[in-house]
Amino acid sequence: MSDPAESAAHHNQADDDRNRTGGNDQQSDCMTQFYSTLRAADLPKLDGGLWHPYRRKWATERKHLSLKDVAAAGGWKDVETLLTCYQQPDDETMLAVVSEPRKLREAL
Helix, strand or coil, X not given: CCCHHHXXXXXXXHHHHHHHCCCCHHHHHHHHHHHHHHHXXXXXXXXXXXXXXXXXXXXXXXXXXXXHHHHHHHCCCCHHHHHHHHCCCCHXXXXXXXXXXXXXXXXX
């Protein structure tokens, strides 16, 4: 992300976010640090929020694990929020759902 245009885009995004927070200095500092970290890590800003897209990705990548454990590790107070707001359907998991049924034994 060494491209000056991309750096300016991140700077402008931080200004836009600062304006949305009403100029709250603590939130502004947090957003500025976040954008600096993105630039330093050479990561793009994802659509859909500031850090929520990264939390959604993190939660979705852990769908195969225990909901309670994922919620606790991710800082969610309840699994309902994790399920309704953060874990997203993805093509790989949906393909597994339709193509990998678990065979059940017939009842004797």
